[in-house]
Amino acid sequence: MSTADTLPTVAGAVPVAPGPLLAVEGLTVRFRLPDAVVHAVSDLCLEIRPGELLAVVGESGCGKSVLAHALLGLLPGNATVTGSALLRPTMPAAGRAPAPASVGPPTRTGPTTAGPVDLFTCGERRLARQVRGRAVGLVPQSPATALTPVRTGRRLLVETLRAHGHPRDRAPAAADRLATEVGLDPADLDHHPHELSGGMAQRLALALALAPDPPLLLADEPTTGLDRPLVDHTLDLLRRRCDDGAAVLLITHDLAAARRVADTVAVMYASRIVEHRPAGELFDGPAHPYSAALLDALPERAFRPVPGHPPMLTDLPTGCVFAARCPAVTDACRLRPEPVPVGGQGGVAACHHPIGVPA
Ligand SMILES: Nc1ncnc2c1ncn2[C@@H]1O[C@H](COP(=O)(O)OP(=O)(O)OP(=O)(O)O)[C@@H](O)[C@H]1O
Numbered sequence: 001m002s003t004a005d006t007l008p009t010v011a012g013a014v015p016v017a018p019g020p021l022l023a024v025e026g027l028t029v030r031f032r033l034p035d036a037v038v039h040a041v042s043d044l045c046l047e048i049r050p051g052e053l054l055a056v057v058g059e060s061g062c063g064k065s066v067l068a069h070a071l072l073g074l075l076p077g078n079a080t081v082t083g084s085a086l087l088r089p090t091m092p093a094a095g096r097a098p099a100p101a102s103v104g105p106p107t108r109t110g111p112t113t114a115g116p117v118d119l120f121t122c123g124e125r126r127l128a129r130q131v132r133g134r135a136v137g138l139v140p141q142s143p144a145t146a147l148t149p150v151r152t153g154r155r156l157l158v159e160t161l162r163a164h165g166h167p168r169d170r171a172p173a174a175a176d177r178l179a180t181e182v183g184l185d186p187a188d189l190d191h192h193p194h195e196l197s198g199g200m201a202q203r204l205a206l207a208l209a210l211a212p213d214p215p216l217l218l219a220d221e222p223t224t225g226l227d228r229p230l231v232d233h234t235l236d237l238l239r240r241r242c243d244d245g246a247a248v249l250l251i252t253h254d255l256a257a258a259r260r261v262a263d264t265v266a267v268m269y270a271s272r273i274v275e276h277r278p279a280g281e282l283f284d285g286p287a288h289p290y291s292a293a294l295l296d297a298l299p300e301r302a303f304r305p306v307p308g309h310p311p312m313l314t315d316l317p318t319g320c321v322f323a324a325r326c327p328a329v330t331d332a333c334r335l336r337p338e339p340v341p342v343g344g345q346g347g348v349a350a351c352h353h354p355i356g357v358p359a
């Protein structure tokens with residue numbers, strides 16, 4: 001798809017047609033601890049459109065999973081969430097053919113004329129009934145603990161398919177097809193989740209998330225524990241879902257995965273998005289020194305780890321969060337950088353000295 005019209009807007013800008021499926025504005029998540037406050041996500045803005053695969057990348061602990069959990073109202077009671085996350089409602093698009101390998105309900109969803117829903121204010125009842133596992137699917141980061149242990153994979157999958165409109169007589173065959181689609185042997189569905197390996201549980205969780213054919217899928221490290229062929233199989237499956245009109249937010253440590261399938265990449269560092277670009281632009285010429293350092297750490301590039309450590313999320317600097325590790329730091333970095341346009345396709349980087357942009 002064209003990346004020019006898939007990019008996020010800087011906070012406050014007017015989104016262009018056809019409009020995002022999800023528009024997150026100023027998302028801030030804080031966890032209250034007895035003696036500290038964890039700044040897990042800070043002033044995060046992003047948009048994702050139908051057909052777009054957005055990869056969110058960044059080191060462990062930078063806030064990627066908290067972002068996904070915030071969108072679905074899954075954060076614990078010590079969290080406070082501010083900002084907005086407008087999800088455009090969808091309805092079945094009559095006559096739209098499902099992808100050949102897809103076993104979702106016979107129609108994919110398309111836009112309606114109804115207004116968007118703010119996921120942060122719509123309330124738990126609406127999240128439970130209309131959003132989680134329906135409008136927005138989640139592949140959790142630790143599926144082994146998230147899956148109900150008392151039912152077999154087959155029962156979980158058939159129940160999910162039935163709950164989303166598959167007729168009783170067709171749901172078992174649909175479950176088998178879905179298992180095959182995610183790289184499981186249908187016979188694996190006869191086991192309970194705890195009897196599965198981590199990689200198999202991962203694929204079962206993916207099948208369960210795909211069963212309702214959600215217009216938006218949040219996939220949190222969906223390839224952890226898989227060998228390379230299965231990683232590629234899973235990534236290509238997510239790509240096909242996007243090509244068929246769904247939007248996928250792929251959370252991953254694996255930059256090669258992002259490069260393989262993403263349209264756009266958001267690089268997170270210490271609770272903030274520091275760069276958000278079309279994938280090709282980011283990999284060919286990162287603008288934020290942190291993105292450049294992450295790419296330099298790849299084995300096929302300089303294989304040089306990012307020097308130093310991220311700041312504590314309980315004690316973030318008031319200026320640029322990357323300043324202490326940045327080779328290009330100057331006095332200006334004591335002030336927080338606003339996102340500035342980089343590249344030619346609407347990308348942004350939050351940096352006072354973006355690479356390749358004249359001062
Ligand atoms: N319930 C909580 N209470 C306090 N801090 C929390 C809570 N949940 C998460 N955090 C903190 O929020 C920060 C972001 O966590 P998150 O799980 O989003 O990281 P991540 O980017 O997904 O990392 P990983 O790649 O390791 O999964 C971490 O510092 C984590 O310790």
Ligand code: NI
Pocket residue numbers: 064065066141220
């Ligand atoms: Ni995580």
